[in-house]
Each structure stands twice: as structure tokens, then as C-alpha cells.
Amino acid sequence: MHQPREGMRKEETPLQHSTESSSLYAELPPRLAEALPRISTPAYVADAAALRKNMAVAERIRAEAGCRILLATKSFAMPAVFPLMRDSLDGTTASGLFEARLGREEFGKEVHVYSPAYTPGGLKALLEVADHFYFNSPEQISRFLPAVKSSGKGGKIGIRINPGYSNVTLGGDLYDPCSPQSRFGVSRTGLDRLPWDEIDILHVHALCESMADGSVSLIRHMAREFGAYIGRVSAVNFGGGHFINKQGYDVDALIAAVRDFRAEFDVEVILEPGSGLVVDAGYLVATVLDVIRSETDIAILDASAACHMPDVLEVPYTPPVYGAAEPGVLPYDCILGGNTCMAGDIIGEYSFPGPLRTGDRIVFGDMMQYSFVKNNAFNGTPLPDLVLLHEDGRAEVVRRFTYGDFRSRLG
Ligand SMILES: Cc1ncc(COP(=O)(O)O)c(C=O)c1O
Incomplete structure (x- = not known):
């Protein structure tokens, strides 16, 4: 293109x-x-060699932690470099229809999508391009679950929750997705209203440019506070904000935390960083x-x-x-x-x-990220x-x- x-x-x-x-x-x-x-000039210049180094870290995490890693295309979406990233990642995660279509057509592999609110027309179009659908409220699930199920695609159903924990290193309230007033994710009091038999993926996004202590704390917080719900799903998606390629990020600590979590709950783990995949690239x-x-x-x-x-x-x-x-x-x-x-x-x-x-x-x-x-x-x-x-x-x-x-x- x-x-x-x-x-x-x-x-x-x-x-x-x-x-x-x-x-x-x-x-x-x-x-x-x-x-x-x-x-x-002016020119954004993507550095293929730096990107390859970053991808090696993603590959190591996938292999050693036994988790899936998706590229959050809201942060970085340059199809010209997708060939350099594709083999190192499991797919992409989208904020809506256009990103999902981009992921399908330009990246390939699996396409996850989360939106604070879907529309009937939007969801119909998304069924053509996305594989897995994450919802933001019990109302959205009950409204759109029938369409996802009857599509026969076998797409997984995710629910985003507000874990009541965040580790956001910049932007303050502007970038804190987990404040008590946040519009993102079902709060703890709403969890028992969810149709857990229909839900495959428990999703949280609570980090922003966070180092390993943030990633590890989030994983441990989820294990400590939400074990009863984790026992009802087959996968947990720990969102983005894991700054895995930032100098000083303790990749081994992340790997160990994911491994411990998987051992405790026997679930698949998904990470969906954007910035952490392209930082300094x-x-x-x-x-x-x-x-x-x-x-x-x-x-x-x-x-x-x-x-x-x-x-x-x-x-x-x-x-x-x-x-x-x-x-x-x-x-x-x-x-x-x-x-x-x-x-x-x-x-x-x-x-x-x-x-x-x-x-x-x-x-x-x-x-590269958010530019x-x-x-x-x-x-x-x-x-x-x-x-x-x-x-x-x-x-x-x-x-x-x-x-x-x-x-x-x-x-
Ligand atoms: C739901 C979700 N996932 C992933 C990301 C990617 O975050 P980052 O680029 O900080 O890794 C974001 C960013 O806002 C997000 O909202």
C-alpha cells in the first residue's frame, strides 16, 4: 500500500x-x-535494527514465560515494518474497526479488539476482520454476545475489568485507566453480574510506560484479588504499558511473574504492549x-x-x-x-x-509510539x-x- x-x-x-x-x-x-x-525533513524514521533488537526481547518473553504477545496498534502501526515484527508476535489488538482491519490485512495472525462501546453496525463489520472481542460492560455483552456467537467464528469473549490498581508513570489522571471514576472496565462491585460461563478472557489494562515492578505488581495484584474470577476463564490479558524494551526493565522478573501466575491458575496469559515493543526504535x-x-x-x-x-x-x-x-x-x-x-x-x-x-x-x-x-x-x-x-x-x-x-x- x-x-x-x-x-x-x-x-x-x-x-x-x-x-x-x-x-x-x-x-x-x-x-x-x-x-x-x-x-x-520532517521525517519519522523507523530503525529496523533497533526494532529487531526489541523483537528479540518479545520473543524471549513469549518463549520463556509461555505467554502470547500482541502489538497494540493504537501505539504504533506502520505496515512497512510489520514483516520485521510478525514472526516475533502473536498478532495485534485494536481499538476499533479500522485498526482491526489494519491488523487483519497488514499484519495477519490473530486480531483482538476492545472498545468501550460497540454499535450494531460496527460489531457486524468487526465480525469480518477481528477474531476475539472484548467488552466493557455487562450491558454490552448481553447486547452483542448473540451476534458474536451466531457468527460461528468461534471468537473468544473478553471482559475488561477495573482492577483497582494502576501503575502509570506519566500523564497522571490523563493516562490512568483505573481511577475509581474510570469509564474503562467493570468495577469490582459489578463482577457478579457478568455471565462468566460465556467469558473466556479476563482483561485489565493498568500500566503506562511501567517498568517490571509495575508489571509484576499488577500480575500479583490480580492473583491476590481476583482468583475466584480467574478460575472461571481460560486466559488473562494483562493489557499494555509493559515497557519491556526500556533500558533497565527487568525482563526476567516479568517472565518469572507470568510463569508463577500460569502455574497457580493454569490459564493462558496475554500481554498487549504498544510502546514497549517500539521504544527507542x-x-x-x-x-x-x-x-x-x-x-x-x-x-x-x-x-x-x-x-x-x-x-x-x-x-x-x-x-x-x-x-x-x-x-x-x-x-x-x-x-x-x-x-x-x-x-x-x-x-x-x-x-x-x-x-x-x-x-x-x-x-x-x-x-515511534503515539507519534x-x-x-x-x-x-x-x-x-x-x-x-x-x-x-x-x-x-x-x-x-x-x-x-x-x-x-x-x-x-
Ligand atoms: C487496552 C489497551 N491495551 C494496550 C495499550 C497499549 O499501551 P502501551 O502502548 O502503553 O503499551 C493501551 C494503551 O492505551 C490500551 O488502552
């Missing part, structure tokens, strides 16, 4: 090599440093368009927080920049901002080895290219967005 490569040239954004700026690139992975002059490359000399200099980039890295404003957080440090650490402080009209389109304040100049490339790290899947073209801001940095160093533009993409969404 990739666009033809013909006619893809866009305005060149030549890489400058001032003495100061070249030290910006010293820390880049060598293949990216080598490819950088050939990458037009890609970049957003931008170019400095101008530098406004001010009390603290402000560089205007062709990448935007508001359009291209919305989590920077939502979480909020300051993304890592290669060759830069926190303000005051290196000799030159500079604020990085986007090229939109929004006053708050500020990516962050950093320090650099020397003054930034028009034409310098800025490389943001860890830019291009969430971006937008506010102000008519061009969307970044999607680029795949192959293991042999080739930088392949797998998608370039045009005025036509912008226009088509405006009706």
Missing part, C-alpha cells in the same frame, strides 16, 4: 555542517548519521528553519509539537534530542518550537554545544515522511504526504 517512489521529491532541506552542529550528530547511531544528509528528524535571537534563542523547526508529537503537549514531556542536554548543561541554550500559529507549540528548552543555525538537523529520539499514529495537519502543516532505515543503511521513504492528503480530509 505504499506510494510509488516516483515524484516523491520535496523541497530539499540540506544538512549544514558547521563546526558546532556537527557535534550534534556525534552520538547518533552510525547508520542514521550516515543516512541523515539524504533524509528530507525510531526518530523524528527536523530542520531548523530560523533562529529568533531573544533572551533565550528560539529555533523554529519544520517539526511541530502540536502536529507531530502531540504527547509532548498532552503528557507533557520534553523529548530527547541527540547531541543536546537540559538547559544550562552545554554552552548554548535554545528553545525549540514548531512552525504553527499556536503559541504553545513549544517542544522544549535544551542546551547545545553551540548556536543553532538555519539548516541544522535536529534528531528527536524515541519517536505518527496521532499526528495532525493543523495550520496545513505538512505531515512528516515515514522513512524506514534499513539494516544496510538504506533510508526508504515509505510514505510522503501531499496537499491531496490534507485536502481530502476537509470534505
Whole structure:
């Protein structure tokens, strides 16, 4: 489904090599440093070698813990790299019809879907593409169970519960799916109203960028608090947020916790991370368009927080920049901002080895999760290219967005 490569040239954004700026690139992975002059900006660059390393960790967890791992496509969905991921995972999990169809058509393998609320038309369409259906309330189950059963697909039925436990390392309430007021999952008081004879999978999602202590605590919490219900299902899905490829994540601890859980309950275990599968496996490359000399200099980039890295404003957080440090650490402080009209389109304040100049490339790290899947073209801001940095160093533009993409969404 990739666009033809013909006619893809866009305005060149030549890489400058001032003495100061070249030290910006010293820390880049060598293949990216080598490819950088050939990458037009802005561009999200998926790093095939880093992704392969991440997949090896997923494979080890599957093998040693004896669990299934699904890719949560809400976090990361780039069909061009699915061939690198497919053999290492069991399938995908979707937030609704379009993601489920993407999983079916582009990833293959099993497709799970969870939605806070299905509609009759939506569920009918989902029956064509998804395998397993997770519900959010007893009412949704009783309304749609007959359709799932009569489809004859043999799809498993999941129920999401609110476990009353969460371990969310960023975003506070915005990203806590398990607060007492959460709309996600049946609360403990509602559990006895569920038709347990019809339910195959008990589902919880309680983590966000959580290290192994979060994963392990969730697993132990479920074992301690919900044993009676776990005894009635054939699988438990511990959701996403397991940051399994983040440096310092204790993979062995996760494996041990899953093994203990399986030994205690004799059920299948499913994990459905998104971010944990693609953490540190890609970049957003931008170019400095101008530098406004001010009390603290402000560089205007062709990448935007508001359009291209919305989590920077939502979480909020300051993304890592290669060759830069926190303000005051290196000799030159500079604020990085986007090229939109929004006053708050500020990516962050950093320090650099020397003054930034028009034409310098800025490389943001860890830019695969919740970036291009969430971006937008506010102000008519061009969307970044999607680029795949192959293991042999080739930088392949797998998608370039045009005025036509912008226009088509405006009706
Ligand atoms: C139900 C569910 N599963 C999986 C995920 C993936 O989480 P992450 O990308 O943090 O691993 C999410 C994220 O919001 C989710 O809501």
C-alpha cells in the first residue's frame, strides 16, 4: 500500500555542517548519521535494527514465560515494518474497526479488539476482520454476545475489568485507566453480574510506560484479588504499558511473574504492549528553519509539537534530542518550537554545544509510539515522511504526504 517512489521529491532541506552542529550528530547511531544528509525533513524514521533488537526481547518473553504477545496498534502501526515484527508476535489488538482491519490485512495472525462501546453496525463489520472481542460492560455483552456467537467464528469473549490498581508513570489522571471514576472496565462491585460461563478472557489494562515492578505488581495484584474470577476463564490479558524494551526493565522478573501466575491458575496469559515493543526504535528528524535571537534563542523547526508529537503537549514531556542536554548543561541554550500559529507549540528548552543555525538537523529520539499514529495537519502543516532505515543503511521513504492528503480530509 505504499506510494510509488516516483515524484516523491520535496523541497530539499540540506544538512549544514558547521563546526558546532556537527557535534550534534556525534552520538547518533552510525547508520542514521550516515543516512541523515539524504533524509528530507520532517521525517519519522523507523530503525529496523533497533526494532529487531526489541523483537528479540518479545520473543524471549513469549518463549520463556509461555505467554502470547500482541502489538497494540493504537501505539504504533506502520505496515512497512510489520514483516520485521510478525514472526516475533502473536498478532495485534485494536481499538476499533479500522485498526482491526489494519491488523487483519497488514499484519495477519490473530486480531483482538476492545472498545468501550460497540454499535450494531460496527460489531457486524468487526465480525469480518477481528477474531476475539472484548467488552466493557455487562450491558454490552448481553447486547452483542448473540451476534458474536451466531457468527460461528468461534471468537473468544473478553471482559475488561477495573482492577483497582494502576501503575502509570506519566500523564497522571490523563493516562490512568483505573481511577475509581474510570469509564474503562467493570468495577469490582459489578463482577457478579457478568455471565462468566460465556467469558473466556479476563482483561485489565493498568500500566503506562511501567517498568517490571509495575508489571509484576499488577500480575500479583490480580492473583491476590481476583482468583475466584480467574478460575472461571481460560486466559488473562494483562493489557499494555509493559515497557519491556526500556533500558533497565527487568525482563526476567516479568517472565518469572507470568510463569508463577500460569502455574497457580493454569490459564493462558496475554500481554498487549504498544510502546514497549517500539521504544527507542525510531526518530523524528527536523530542520531548523530560523533562529529568533531573544533572551533565550528560539529555533523554529519544520517539526511541530502540536502536529507531530502531540504527547509532548498532552503528557507533557520534553523529548530527547541527540547531541543536546537540559538547559544550562552545554554552552548554548535554545528553545525549540514548531512552525504553527499556536503559541504553545513549544517542544522544549535544551542546551547545545553551540548556536543553532538555519539548516541544522535536529534528531528527536524515541519517536515511534503515539507519534505518527496521532499526528495532525493543523495550520496545513505538512505531515512528516515515514522513512524506514534499513539494516544496510538504506533510508526508504515509505510514505510522503501531499496537499491531496490534507485536502481530502476537509470534505
Ligand atoms: C487496552 C489497551 N491495551 C494496550 C495499550 C497499549 O499501551 P502501551 O502502548 O502503553 O503499551 C493501551 C494503551 O492505551 C490500551 O488502552
